[in-house]
Ligand SMILES: Nc1ncnc2c1ncn2[C@@H]1O[C@H](COP(=O)(O)OP(=O)(O)OP(=O)(O)O)[C@@H](O)[C@H]1O
């Protein structure tokens with residue numbers, strides 16, 4: 392980055408349950424400062440697909456306008472997260488031989504040309520979203536991390552290529568534009584969340600990131616420091632809530648509140664006679680439900696989800712979870728006991744990842760449901776200015792003064808009283 396120049400980045404995480412907008416300023420010294428944010432509940436999105444553009448545009452507008460008011464000027468074009476079953480991935484290889492086979496020093500242009508040639512764009516309905524290099528080979532030397540500046544006559548790359556459905560992605564881009572913000576680029580949410588919560592050591596050891604949101608669970612698998620595979624499972628927090636609604640005969644809104652306030656995926660937390668009084672949905676009346684049934688429903692869904700995660704890991708070609716274990720993030724990662732189920736079924740270490748520690752984010756943003764939004768910012772910075780590292784993140788005073796009220800609107804609270 393040229394000295395003295397500050398660049399402003401916008402990230403919008405259009406999730407199934409919330410739309411989070413973050414605006415950050417990156418100084419020439421590489422310091423990232425969050426200068427504006429917005430948040431709204433999301434309507435019109437299901438499992439990563441736009442199902443009601445009008446409602447979703449309104450949700451995005453609320454979130455981006457809040458950020459815009461805080462910023463005091465129009466938002467710069469945004470990096471927007473995408474996910475969903477339309478994404479497919481393949482691992483591909485390509486090589487580039489220099490003219491006359493004489494040695495040359497490989498440049499960024501050579502690498503870009505090589506990566507662009509890894510897959511042929513044959514189907515007009517599909518679009519390449521990312522070509523992420525796994526490793527390079529220079530004149531037969533394997534496992535090269537970064538060939539720029541190396542000399543040789545043949546450069547080869549193995550890449551992880553993510554392809555998405557053109558119409559699906561255009562729908563999302565149109566919604567963001569209709570809300571008044573230009574789109575700079577789409578980034579898959581798995582990679583964004585990974586930027587925010589994984590460590591370099593974890594990626595080196597091999598690690599599985601699982602971002603469990605409201606509608607999808609996004610998986611990114613890393614091996615030897617590089618991306619190995621990505622996958623999305625259309626099961627997440629809403630399914631836990633729906634199970635409670637159906638299993639206990641509750642309105643979905645009551646089931647959601649009950650899940651957040653009392654739910655645990657562990658079976659040994661309560662006895663057969665433990666009862667919780669919940670809102671009946673009929674005025675002031677409450678009704679008793681079995682706490683054990685509540686937890687059993689969450690446990691069963693948790694086991695099913697973790698089995699699907701393990702299956703996706705095996706489909707990627709790994710026989711077991713790599714040594715770095717599983718990192719859960721996304722709002723649903725906070726479900727009490729889910730990490731224990733993941734550890735049991737994955738036979739591995741499990742931790743809940745938040746966008747903390749990595750960059751010294753202020754505690755207000757250290758929530759697992761913000762991993763994607765924070766990661767989108769980090770992705771944007773890395774890819775617009777390769778080599779730039781956000782060394783510290785601070786909120787300016789203007790933002791800080793508004794934050795306490797902002798966060799208290801949606802931070803889940805655990806209500807602990809249980810009637811027995
Ligand atoms: N403490 C908690 N216990 C259980 N579930 C929780 C908790 N906190 C949040 N959740 C669940 O997390 C989900 C929302 O997570 P998140 O904000 O990551 O979703 P999203 O990004 O909007 O969705 P997606 O990424 O699937 O599009 C909701 O289903 C919510 O019920």
Ligand SMILES: [Mg+2]
Nearest residue numbers: 406604721763
């Ligand atoms: Mg999400």
